[in-house]
Amino acid sequence: MSQTLAIIKPDATGNGKAGKILALLEEKGFTVKALRMTRLSEAQAGEFYAVHAERPFYGELVEFMTSGPCIPMVLEADDAVPALRDAIGATDPAEAADGTVRKLYAESKGRNAIHASDSDENAAREIAFFFSESDRITTAG
Numbered sequence: 001m002s003q004t005l006a007i008i009k010p011d012a013t014g015n016g017k018a019g020k021i022l023a024l025l026e027e028k029g030f031t032v033k034a035l036r037m038t039r040l041s042e043a044q045a046g047e048f049y050a051v052h053a054e055r056p057f058y059g060e061l062v063e064f065m066t067s068g069p070c071i072p073m074v075l076e077a078d079d080a081v082p083a084l085r086d087a088i089g090a091t092d093p094a095e096a097a098d099g100t101v102r103k104l105y106a107e108s109k110g111r112n113a114i115h116a117s118d119s120d121e122n123a124a125r126e127i128a129f130f131f132s133e134s135d136r137i138t139t140a141g
């Protein structure tokens with residue numbers, strides 16, 4: 001078992017799809033190990049997405065991620081990072097496979113419902129960004 005970070009993004013909390021997305025992730029075999037709702041400041045969103053600072057969509061991305069509440073969560077599964085990337089689908093919902101979170105719930109390439117870590121290294125960094133050790137369920141069950 002390993003862990004990864006997902007964030008239900010502000011488009012999905014705003015249009016009432018957060019519960020459906022969480023249910024879908026549980027159906028797909030992920031176990032929630034930590035979860036909270038927060039509204040990112042501009043500084044927090046900028047730091048979280050610092051790797052994209054030079055990309056043309058960075059300003060739009062920070063504006064979107066601060067536009068409403070989001071729900072970061074730690075998810076556990078076998079090979080959690082690639083498993084969650086498969087479950088969420090391509091960045092652009094028009095290219096996402098059937099049954100993926102983004103195919104079902106994303107509005108556009110920018111407003112795409114969910115974030116998922118793209119490597120074990122980034123998962124560790126992103127989990128620590130949102131959760132302290134004591135926030136995370138580490139005991140069996």
Ligand code: GDP
Nearest residue numbers: 057060061090091109110111112114115116118
């Ligand atoms: P991901 O790993 O599939 O989330 O995709 P990336 O790491 O490439 O991009 C991070 C996030 O930036 C995406 O999930 C989108 O919310 C946003 N993003 C990526 N490309 C675009 C774009 O062309 N336009 C806008 N507005 N946002 C984008």
